[in-house]
Amino acid sequence: MQLDVMTLPQPLGQIGELARQTQAAGFSGLLFTEGGRTAYLNAAIASQAAPGLELSTGVAVAFPRSPFVTAATAWELQEATGGRFRLGIGTQVRTHIVRRYGADFDHPGPRLRDYVLAVKACFAAFRSGKLGHHGDFYDLDFITPQWSPGPIEAADPKVDVAAVNPWMLRMAGEVADGVHVHPLGEPGYLARHVVPKVAEGAQKAGRSPSDIAVIVPAMTIVGDNDEERHNERQFVRASMSFYGSTPNYAFIWDEAGFEGTTARIREKQKAGDFAGMAAQITDEHLAAFATESTWDELADKLIGKYGGVASRVVLYNALGAPERFERYGEIARQIQSSQSR
Structure with a gap:
């Protein structure tokens, strides 16, 4: 179980310092959840500011960007991080997609499934020079050397999807590499829905459920009084x-x-x-x-609540006063140390 920090994308002049601080504090990675600013640009700056830090979008909005555009962006970030980038994408909700982005939203679940497969087909095309994806929503079959980023030394980026309802969780297990759990994902919800539904999807596709990363945001309330x-x-x-x-x-x-x-x-x-x-x-x-505790209890509480289920726990509210951020970093180091024994 890795411990990451969640942040909204920051002004580009500020994100490099945050990435360096996150790495120095002891966290495994930095996750950008897209809002008014783009997650990908922040990830690009962070990749150069803090080499070795694991980076992910958690999540970037899929439908306003074509699968090829998303794939090419993720490919460059995977190269820039030396294989330490995860592409996390989600549907958002209809009002945002239609009225803010001006994009299509019909059949969001099946559309996202096809989108993931299209992105992975683009990854294969960047290596082989041949593109062939024919789905219900995306039909991609043309690529030339001048419009391909070409092969990279790192493996293909992992593709994670945001999922809440049972159908989406099964779909994540079937075609994605990981699932971003909703911030309201308490342990009962994880046990009732996330773990069994992801496993169902994985088994349908002939995959092992253990190959699907479960990425869980954790809201924490920490203090000694x-x-x-x-x-x-x-x-x-x-x-x-x-x-x-x-x-x-x-x-x-x-x-x-x-x-x-x-x-x-x-x-x-x-x-x-x-x-x-x-x-x-x-x-x-x-x-x-939420997880409420003293500082001394927090590492054990997070391990007790999410250990054996979450591949990555993402601290939702670690950012704030510098001294608190440093203490959260100490918790990350404790968790990593406890798992390496």
């Missing part, structure tokens, strides 16, 4: 209410024993009451969906 943990509790409440407002994710709350949480959050959201949204996340929600 209640006052120290208070501000992080408030941050986590706001973050959970944001993710928990999406109707498609309501079943995660419901199955964990918090029925109606999404409906209550959306009622406040429609009224523009952001403080009210966060207030719907109770201490009981935090206990189930």
Whole structure:
């Protein structure tokens, strides 16, 4: 189990220093979750600033970019990192794809499955000079030497997909190299859905479930006294209410024993009451969906919660005060040390 840091892409002049700090602190990697800035440009800067640091997009939006464009970008990043880049992609939601990006969104699950296969076909074409992918959504069969980046020494980039519902999790196990679990992915959800559904997909494709990386974001509330943990509790409440407002994710709350949480959050959201949204996340929600501990207990708690399930745990809220970031880095070193014994 590796411990990574999650960040929104930063201004390009700042990301190099963050990459160096992440590597020096002891984390395994840096994960860029795409927002208003592009994940790929940040990854490119980080690859040069901190050689040896593992980098991934977690996740970049797929559909507004053609599979060939995404594949070529990932190929260059894989070369720049010496084989330490993972391509993480996701569908986003219809409103963003159609109204913000102006791209197609129909049949997002099957479209993403075809997209992954098309990206992998492009990787093969960069080595062989022959492109041949004929899917339900993407039909690619033309490449010339001048429009190919050509072979690289590193292996093909791993392709991970964001998945929440059972169909998407099975699809990830069938065609992807890893799955990005939703930030609301508490241990019960991992056991009920992620592990068995990914295994079903892998077995359908004749693959071993152990070959599929499970990448889990972890929201943490850490401090040696209640006052120290208070501000992080408030941050986590706001973050959970944001993710928990999406109707498609309501079943995660419901199955964990918090029925109606999404409906209550959306009622406040429609009224523009952001403080009210966060207030719907109770201490009981935090206990189930976040990891709260003292600093001395955190490494053991993360191993106990995610060990044997997660290939990579991504700290959702490690960034902040420098001294806290350094302490999170110490946790990363402890986890790595405990697993090497």
